[in-house]
Amino acid sequence: MIAFDFPAVLAEWPLLAKGVAATLALTAVSASVGVTLGVACAWARLHGAVWLKAIVGAYVELIRNTPFIVQLFFLFFGLPGIGVRLSPETASVLAMVVNLGAYAAEIVRAGIATTPKGQIEAAQSLALSEMQVFTRVVLPPALKRVWPALVSQIIIVMLGSAVCGQISTPELSYAANLIQSRNFRAFESFIVATLIYLALAMALRRLLNWAGPRFIFGK
Amino acid sequence: MATAESPIPTGIVEIQGLRKRFGTNEVLKGIDLSVKRGEVIAIIGKSGSGKSTLLRCINGLEVFNEGTLSVDGNPLLHGNANAMRTLRQHVGMIFQGFNLFPHLSVGRNVMLAPTLVKKRHADQTVAQAKKLLARVGLAEKFDAQPDQLSGGQQQRVAIARALAMEPAVLLCDEITSALDPELVGEVLRVVESLAEEGMTLLMVTHEMSFARKVSDRLVFMHAGRIHEVGPPEQLFGAPQTAELKQFLSSIND
Amino acid sequence: MVDFSIWDIFRNLLLAARWTVLLSLIAFIGGGLVGLALLIARIAKLRFADQLVGGYVQLFQGTPLLMQLFLAYFGLSLFGINVSPWVAAALALTLYTSAFLTEIWRGCVAAVHKGQWEASAALALNLREQLRYVIGPQALRVAVPPTVGFLVQVIKGTALASVIGFIELTKAGTMITNATFRPFTVYACLALMYFALCYPISAWSKSLESKLHGHR
Numbered sequence: 001m002i003a004f005d006f007p008a009v010l011a012e013w014p015l016l017a018k019g020v021a022a023t024l025a026l027t028a029v030s031a032s033v034g035v036t037l038g039v040a041c042a043w044a045r046l047h048g049a050v051w052l053k054a055i056v057g058a059y060v061e062l063i064r065n066t067p068f069i070v071q072l073f074f075l076f077f078g079l080p081g082i083g084v085r086l087s088p089e090t091a092s093v094l095a096m097v098v099n100l101g102a103y104a105a106e107i108v109r110a111g112i113a114t115t116p117k118g119q120i121e122a123a124q125s126l127a128l129s130e131m132q133v134f135t136r137v138v139l140p141p142a143l144k145r146v147w148p149a150l151v152s153q154i155i156i157v158m159l160g161s162a163v164c165g166q167i168s169t170p171e172l173s174y175a176a177n178l179i180q181s182r183n184f185r186a187f188e189s190f191i192v193a194t195l196i197y198l199a200l201a202m203a204l205r206r207l208l209n210w211a212g213p214r215f216i217f218g219k
Numbered sequence: 220m221a222t223a224e225s226p227i228p229t230g231i232v233e234i235q236g237l238r239k240r241f242g243t244n245e246v247l248k249g250i251d252l253s254v255k256r257g258e259v260i261a262i263i264g265k266s267g268s269g270k271s272t273l274l275r276c277i278n279g280l281e282v283f284n285e286g287t288l289s290v291d292g293n294p295l296l297h298g299n300a301n302a303m304r305t306l307r308q309h310v311g312m313i314f315q316g317f318n319l320f321p322h323l324s325v326g327r328n329v330m331l332a333p334t335l336v337k338k339r340h341a342d343q344t345v346a347q348a349k350k351l352l353a354r355v356g357l358a359e360k361f362d363a364q365p366d367q368l369s370g371g372q373q374q375r376v377a378i379a380r381a382l383a384m385e386p387a388v389l390l391c392d393e394i395t396s397a398l399d400p401e402l403v404g405e406v407l408r409v410v411e412s413l414a415e416e417g418m419t420l421l422m423v424t425h426e427m428s429f430a431r432k433v434s435d436r437l438v439f440m441h442a443g444r445i446h447e448v449g450p451p452e453q454l455f456g457a458p459q460t461a462e463l464k465q466f467l468s469s470i471n472d
Numbered sequence: 473m474v475d476f477s478i479w480d481i482f483r484n485l486l487l488a489a490r491w492t493v494l495l496s497l498i499a500f501i502g503g504g505l506v507g508l509a510l511l512i513a514r515i516a517k518l519r520f521a522d523q524l525v526g527g528y529v530q531l532f533q534g535t536p537l538l539m540q541l542f543l544a545y546f547g548l549s550l551f552g553i554n555v556s557p558w559v560a561a562a563l564a565l566t567l568y569t570s571a572f573l574t575e576i577w578r579g580c581v582a583a584v585h586k587g588q589w590e591a592s593a594a595l596a597l598n599l600r601e602q603l604r605y606v607i608g609p610q611a612l613r614v615a616v617p618p619t620v621g622f623l624v625q626v627i628k629g630t631a632l633a634s635v636i637g638f639i640e641l642t643k644a645g646t647m648i649t650n651a652t653f654r655p656f657t658v659y660a661c662l663a664l665m666y667f668a669l670c671y672p673i674s675a676w677s678k679s680l681e682s683k684l685h686g687h688r
Contacts, residue, residue, distance in 0.1 A: 065624065065670035066663045067631035070642060074659040077649060081656030121280055122318035122377075126332035126384060127307035130300065136331060140322045155534075162536035166635060173538060186546040194539040201534040217322055 009188045012179045019175030020196060026089075026171060027158040027204070030096035034157070035150065037097060038104020043134060045109055056105065063102035068160045071095050076167045092164040092171075100157045107149045111142035140217040147217070151208045155201050162197070172196060231256045231388060231419055232277060237286035239272055246272050247283065248443040256387070259420045261430035261451075264440035265466060270423040273440070274390050277421065278310045279303050291387060308336060311381035315393040317373040319365040319380075325352065326361040329380045336384070344383075351379040355409050371402030378409055389413065391422040427470055431455060439463050476652040481661050488644030489665060495640060496627045498562050503569025503626070504619075510574040515581065516599060525574065532571030538632050540564045545636045561633035569626055576622060580615040581607060617681035624670045624677070631666070641665060 044056045063071065076091040086094065115138050123137040143150070165174030176193035180186040230253035239247035246269045254260055262270045275281040276288060279295060288295045290310055296302040320328050329348040333339045339347075352358050355375040365373055374394055381389060391410065395403045407429050414420055414433050424430055430437060431451040439447045439454060441462040447454055458464045510528070513521040532540065544564035548555040584607050592606040634643035645662035649655045 061671060061674075062663070062667060065674055066666045067628040067642065069631045069634070070645075070659065070663050070666060073642070073646070074663060077646075078656045078659035081654060116318075118314055118316045118318040119320065122312075122314060122320070124280065125278055125307055125310075125312040125314075126380070127304050127336045128332060129304060129336075132335050136335065137320055141320075144322065159534075159536040162538040163632065163635075173536065176539075187543065187550055190539055190542045190546060194535045194543060197536055197539060198531065198534045 004188055005183075005185050006188050006192070008183045008185050009179055009192050012175075012182075015175045015179060016172070016192070016196065018170065019172035019193075020200070022169070022171040023158065023161055023200065026092055026096060026161050026164065026169070027154070029093055030100055030157060030161075031154045034097045034100030035104050035108075035154075037101035038108050039139065041101060041105035042108035042112055045105065046112060047130075047134075060102045060105050063099055064106070068095065068099050069163045069166070071099060072163060072167065088164070088167045088169040091167060092161065092169045095164075096157055096161060099160070100153065103153045103156075104150060107146050107153060108142065110149075111146035112138055114145065115142060144212070144217040147209070147212045151205055151212070154208065155204055158204060159197060159201060230254050231291055232421070233287070233289045234273075234277075235287045237273070237276060237283050237288060239269075239276060239281060239283045246443055247276070250286070250445055252438065252445065252448075254388075254419060254421065256419055257417045258436065259414045259418075259434045260422070260436050260438055261434040262421065262423045262438045262440060263425075263427070263430060263466070267442075268440040269443045270440050271392050274312075274392050274421060274423050277388075277390055278307055278312050280312075304336070308384055309386055310388045310390060311384055311386035312390045312392065313374070313377050313381055313394045315397050317365075317370070317377045317397075319373055319376055321365055323365075324361070325357070325363050325365065325368070325376050328365065328376060329383050332380070333383050347383060348379070351382050352376070354382075355379045356405070369402060370398045371405045374398065374402075374406045375409055378406075378413075382413075388419045388421065391420065391424070393423050393425065395424070395426060425470075439466065441466070476654065478657065478661065481648055481652065481654075481658055482665075484648055485641060485644055485661060485665050488639060488641050489669070491638070492627065492630050492640040492669070495558075495561060495565065495630045495633060495638070496623070499565035499569045499630070500623055500626050502562070502566035504573055506566065506570035507573035507577065510570060511577050511581070512603070514574075514578065515603065529571045529575045532568050533575070537564070537568055537629055538635060540568055541632055541636050557633065557636045557638035560636055561630070561638045565626065565629055565633070568629065569622070572622055572625070573619065576618050577611070577615055580611045580618075583614050584610045613684065617677050617684060620673060620680060621677035624673050627670055627673075628666070 041056045041060065044052050045060075048056070072091060072095040075086060075095050076088065079086060119137055119141075120133060123133040128136065161171055162173040164171055165177060168174065172193055176189045180189035183189075232252070232254040234250055234252040237247055237250040238245065250269075250273060262273065264270050272281055276283045276295075277290070279297060282297050290306055293302070293306065295306065319325075320331065323331065326345070326348050329351055330344040333344045333347065334341070349358065349361060352361055355378055357372060357375055357379070360368065360372065360376070365376070368376065377394075394410075395406050398406065403426070407426065410420070410422070411429075411433050422430070422434075434451055436448060437451050437454045438445055439460075439462075441460075446460045447458065447463050454463065455467065458467055510521075510525045514525050541561060541564045544567075545555060545557065545560035548560060548563070588606055588610065589602065592602045597606065630640055631642040633640055634646065637643070641662065645658055649658045652658060
């Protein structure tokens with residue numbers, strides 16, 4: 001019979017708590033900046049000049065077809081090769097923002113593309129400017145339409161942030177690794193961390209599903 | 220044979236030689252029309268005659284290929300976003316499909332454009348919105364959501380929304396065609412009251428008795444051209460062209 | 473100091489790419505088989521199948537793949553089994569893929585009109601026949617684009633196996649960086665290699681999707 005020692009891991013709850021806080025902070029920043037970037041890219045792909053469409057298209061395809069860990073390593077290990085050194089935290093946030101931005105761009109673009117033409121015509125007829133038509137009439141219902149997909153993507157990025165521990169960002173998986181290196185309880189450490197991630201994912205989904213209608217798209 | 224009146228330079232809407240193509244299909248084949256301030260014009264004709272396209276050219280939702288169009292002395296400049304914006308503050312439109320903004324309450328639907336475009340203060344726009352909703356008989360629906368309203372109510376909100384911009388001309392594109400028959404009357408009553416108050420109206424409509432009752436002039440369009448123009452009694456009582464005769468008999472069946 | 477050319481870097485990465493492809497295929501096919509079994513268990517309404525499979529899916533979709541890999545690696549060794557990174561990675565990725573695929577396919581089956589079930593039942597077909605001749609073919613049509621699309625996710629997932637020591641593309645990239653001291657070039661090449669693997673599959677999935685819907 002295998003002897004598990006969960007108390008040894010749970011005793012390190014301050015470390016775990018710090019890890020959770022860092023994970024949540026990373027996610028919060030990446031989600032807000034990433035979704036904003038995604039909206040801007042979606043707009044660019046639909047209304048921008050040809051060269052802008054091409055750049056955004058290339059960015060989206062590049063990010064979506066390469067692993068997040070490679071994107072992170074490129075920023076943290078690769079950029080120093082040309083003289084740009086980023087801290088682990090900066091590299092992590094940047095990687096997460098760039099990553100989420102690309103996925104959000106596609107998701108939001110799909111939402112915007114299904115806007116009924118009559119809505120845009122009515123807004124134009126009321127003399128709203130192009131930017132006003134986009135932000136006040138097109139975007140809120142579009143975000144509402146794609147909110148489940150957007151929320152899922154934010155959670156995916158949050159779970160993906162576990163990789164950031166590999167470049168010593170002090171988030172949850174890093175904390176788990178630290179704990180198991182001290183008490184050699186690898187399995188228990190990772191089980192606890194995994195369950196915490198699960199709880200975070202469920203809580204985050206609830207939070208975002210509540211916050212969306214409340215703050216972003218009404219009703 | 221077209222019997223267009225010679226354009227009066229002081230008309231609020233002046234259209235000369237307007238042509239519009241969709242690909243190789245020429246939908247408007249040279250339209251001349253002059254609309255006086257305060258006039259109520261009903262545009263009638265078969266589907267496909269270009270009525271809606273003409274209306275949509277007037278507020279720039281469709282781009283015409285040849286000819287000139289000016290509203291209140293200002294020619295339409297499609298490429299100029301500012302000019303188009305100014306135009307649309309003078310010309311309002313009501314759509315067949317209402318097109319209320321689903322994520323905003325009724326009151327906010329009416330308030331959106333004055334707030335953003337005319338940059339009015341909140342209390343002014345709220346008061347104005349309440350007044351306009353009362354005018355169309357929906358004062359109590361200020362906080363309701365569009366999907367809670369019937370079609371007729373939604374269309375009346377759409378009218379209030381357009382009026383909030385204080386336009387000089389109102390374009391009505393088959394505004395009752397999507398309504399259940401029993402809801403048509405409430406919308407037409409609002410339009411009639413607007414006409415009585417002196418609003419310049421251009422309506423594309425299939426409601427013939429309404430058009431007869433309310434319009435100063437009727438414009439009959441067929442295959443992209445204006446075939447006959449004149450007061451209702453003239454067009455209904457003494458149709459000159461074969462196409463109009465045929466149209467009138469088909470709607471009387 | 474040996475000078476490495478870009479071709480040297482590419483050549484070594486290509487060698488490692490074999491393992492990425494192999495692991496991806498094992499996980500995709502293995503995961504597909506497990507996922508299919510789970511799906512059928514759910515459709516056949518076996519006892520507790522819905523809740524258990526539902527919980528299984530929630531578990532794998534709600535936790536980081538990295539943690540799943542760690543648990544496979546450290547968990548299996550608890551049972552005395554000497555686990556190589558290979559086995560741990562294959563196991564974790566297979567289970568991960570099975571959870572996602574079973575959920576994707578569940579949606580595709582649900583997309584088949586209820587009337588199809590009713591009509592085939594009325595014709596006295598049993599469940600196996602319904603699935604094989606009526607529901608299956610229709611669900612399959614809808615399922616192909618997202619399934620192909622998920623293969624891209626699997627390939628990207630194999631990159632994490634590098635963390636538990638499995639020598640695939642990403643691990644090779646790290647090792648080559650240490651050897652050549654040209655991190656920018658190496659990681660750029662690494663990204664391009666993944667792109668070369670994934671983009672054609674993504675594009676194919678998109679074209680399958682638009683063919684399915686006839687217009688876009």
